[in-house]
Amino acid sequence: MIHNIQITIYRAYIDEEFVFIAKSEEEALERAKDSYWYDESPNGNLRIITEEKTVQVIKGELNNWSDNDKNPNYHVHWKCPKCNKEHQTDTSQVSPQSALWFCEVGTVEDIFYVKW
Numbered sequence: 001m002i003h004n005i006q007i008t009i010y011r012a013y014i015d016e017e018f019v020f021i022a023k024s025e026e027e028a029l030e031r032a033k034d035s036y037w038y039d040e041s042p043n044g045n046l047r048i049i050t051e052e053k054t055v056q057v058i059k060g061e062l063n064n065w066s067d068n069d070k071n072p073n074y075h076v077h078w079k080c081p082k083c084n085k086e087h088q089t090d091t092s093q094v095s096p097q098s099a100l101w102f103c104e105v106g107t108v109e110d111i112f113y114v115k116w
Helices: 025-033
Strands: 004-014 017-022 046-064 074-079 086-090 098-102 111-115
Touching: 004 025, 004 111, 017 025, 017 098, 025 046, 074 111, 086 098
Parallel strands: 046 111
Antiparallel strands: 004 017, 004 046, 046 074, 074 086, 098 111
16 A cells, blocks of 8 residues: 655755755754764855655664674665665664655655655
8 A cells, every 4th residue: 555645855955966855954954964064154055945745655674784782783674666676774763763765776856755
């Protein structure tokens, strides 16, 4: 069964180059601060554009690729409906249990809401 949701997507650009998508402005700012190219000055180089989009909800499965829990290496395995392949996307978050991700072989418009 295909399930879609309407969501606000936050597209982040650094120096006018598209770098990632996020589910909130706060998430976009946090991720931008991790970028080597991010400029925190008042006239900085980060631009966030919001867009309303209908995206498909995909079920993912969280796996720890590490052999111990002290140094976890989390990846979410999910089957992409665009290319019909399993993607294994790394994540540092066990919670929240969802993310916006692209098809690895698609375009920046092939966005999916993956829940695990």
